Amino acid sequence: MTVGILALQGDFREHEEMLRRIGAPTLQVRLPKHLQHVERLIIPGGESTTIGKLLAMYGLIDPLRARIRDGMPVWGTCAGAILLAQRIADGRADQPSLRLMDVTARRNAFGSQLESFxxxxxxxxxxxxxxxxVFIRAPVLEDLGRDVTPLAHLDDGRVVAARQGTMLATCFHPELTPDERMHRYFLAM
Structure with missing residues (x-):
C-alpha cells in the first residue's frame, strides 16, 4: 500500500519520514499522474491558500476530488484539514479548495504564530x-455534519480532529512528534 503525500508546499517531508519509520511506502504527489500510483493520500500542513493555488495550478483539484469521492482514504493535517473542508471561515472567498468534508474549518482559530501551543x-x-x-496557526473544525465523527476536542469543546468515512482531518501536526499512533490510525482506515 503506497501512501501519497501531497508535496507542493508544507511539511510533507515530516510525514514521509514518519511513514518510512513505520514501514509504509510513500510517493510524493505533485502531478495528477502520481495519483494513479497511490492507495491513500496525506495533505500536509503548510499554508492553505498557497497549497490551494498550487493544486489548481498543477491540475490536481478535480483528480483529487474524484479519487476521494471514489473512496481513497485521505488525511488532511492543519492546512490539509482546511483544504478538505466544505466550508472555510476566515478564509479568502477565492481560495481553491477540495470542499469535500462536511465541516467548517476556521482558519487561524488561535491567532498568530505566537499563539502556537x-x-x-x-x-x-x-x-x-x-x-x-502541536498547534501552529491551527484551524478548528466547526459545524460538523451528521456523518462526521469528532475524534478529539480541546477542553473548551472545540473539535480538533474528525473523520467522515475515508476522510480524516486533524488541526494539529502529529508528524512533528515521535508518536506514530495517528499515522497508524490513518493506515488502518
Missing part, C-alpha cells in the same frame, strides 16, 4: 494514552 489530549480510537498535539 502543544497539548496532550485523548483521541477516539487511539487508546487511553493522550496524544501530544
Amino acid at each position: 502543544e497539548v496532550d489530549l485523548p483521541v477516539l480510537g487511539l487508546g487511553d494514552e493522550p496524544l501530544r498535539m
